[in-house]
Amino acid sequence: MPWNDNSSSGSGNSGSGKPGPWGSPPPEDGKDAREDKAQRPSGGRGGGPRGPRKPPSPGPDLNDTLDRLNARLREFFTDGQGNVRPRAVGTVIAGAAALYLATGVYFVQPDEQAVVTTFGAYSRTTGSGAGYHLPWPVEAVEKVSVTTLNRIDVGGMDGADVPEESLMLTGDENIIDLDFSVQWRVNDASKYLFNVRDPDATVKAVAESAMREVVGRTPLQPVLTTARGQVQEQVAQLMQSVLDRYDAGVFIDGVQIRNANPPTDVIDAFRDVAAAGQNAESAANVARGEAAKVVQAAIGYREQVVREAAGEAARFNQVYEQYRLAPGVTRERLYIETMQRVLANSNKVILDTKGSGPVVLPPDVFRPKASAPPAPTARSGQ
Structure with a gap:
């Protein structure tokens, strides 16, 4: 059914300002319909059932903050009549003094020493731990590491x-x-x-x-x-x-x-000299080793000769004791032992001196004994 603005007077609904059939007034004459569309949020992020977005709230005003701070300080330091409160001033002075005195506290690490000076002159040295000095400019402290290499x-x-x-x-x-x-x-x-x-x-x-x-x-x-x-x-x-x-x-x-x-200019010559010295030392070590071997061999030979001589002397003493007891028997035994040693490895010819005929020696007596021929070696493949 068509809509009519019965309360309007004049022609149509132009300039009436009354709401239209959808709850918003019709656009005024001379304005683009797009302005009305821009003013009315559409569905989606900014419109719909949730309504239009709220504008971002402005941050705190710096001037208001400073004004409130000044007001609180004014209330702290003055009374209602504008007079300064002595107690408040004393509190501020005491706090400032406490902070000033607290600057004298210092800490020293285990690997450090702290040197305290009074008006630039040496006063004392402290070790690790907490310490205190009068605040600047009366005293100052400087820390030095004593373990760092x-x-x-x-x-x-x-x-x-x-x-x-x-x-x-x-x-x-x-x-x-x-x-x-x-x-x-x-x-x-x-x-x-x-x-x-x-x-x-x-x-x-x-x-x-x-x-x-x-x-x-x-x-x-x-x-x-x-x-x-x-x-x-x-x-x-x-x-x-x-x-x-x-x-x-x-x-x-x-x-x-x-x-x-x-120096670089003569380093080659020095290296040659050093090499020659090393070679000489090596040769000397070899010579000392050979000399030690010869000395050890001589010492061994000396010990052997001495022991053999001692053995022969002991044997002679034993023979002499036997000779004193039986001289004839001892002489005969010595003769026989000597002949055994002499004739053991020689050709022997025994002659009977009682015979009257001439003695003819066989020719083989004076020939050296022929060595035995070597055993034949077996040929391979036979």
Whole structure:
């Protein structure tokens, strides 16, 4: 059934502002129908049974927040008549003082020492745990690790050579290219901080000086081969004595020679000399071994001769005792034993001296005995 606006006067429903048949007024004259469609949410995300979306709520206003904070501070510090409350001021001062005093609390780790200074001057040293010092600017604290190993390289590192540091003169007036490292740590934090301006540079200078002194009184060949450990130990001891005289608060943990060679220009000749020395040492070892064998053989032969002589002497003494008891029998027995030894391996001809005819010896008597022919060997395949 068609809809009519009975309450309207004039022509049609133009400009009446009354709602249409679907609950919304008809569009005014001169406006596009699309404006009305844009004002009315359609179904979907913004419309439908849930209605239109609410606009995002604005965040807190900074000015309002500051105003409320100022109002609360005003209420805290003043009374209703605008007078300042002394108790509130005292509370603020006490809180600020407590915070200021709390800045003096400090904690020291087990591997550290803390040095407390008063107006920049040394006051005391504390160990691990909690401590307290008067707040700045009266006192200050500086912590130093006393267990961390520090390392200093002299002569170069990672293939980079520094000839000014590595070239040294040995005790036999040869030049050596030597690189080494020093491990050190702090053993007294107060001395470390106040007695030495630049600890790293000081330790490096002392290390270079000590190494030059020790190498300067040691020949080249021992430094290159067998005396490295001795040189390292002497350098560490010399460094420690010098740093103790400086009162530096530094402990030398060890010195390690990383590289020790002749200069590059003459390194081939030095290697030839070293090889010749090794060959000579090897030949000497072989000769000493042969000499030891000869000596042992001579000692064995001497012992054998002495024992044989002792045995013969004992045997002679026994024969002599028998000879004293029966001289004739003993002489006969000695004669027979001697003839047995002499005639055992010889051809013998027995002659009867009582005969009157001539004696003719057979010709085979003076011929040497022919050795037995070797046994024939069996041929293969027979």
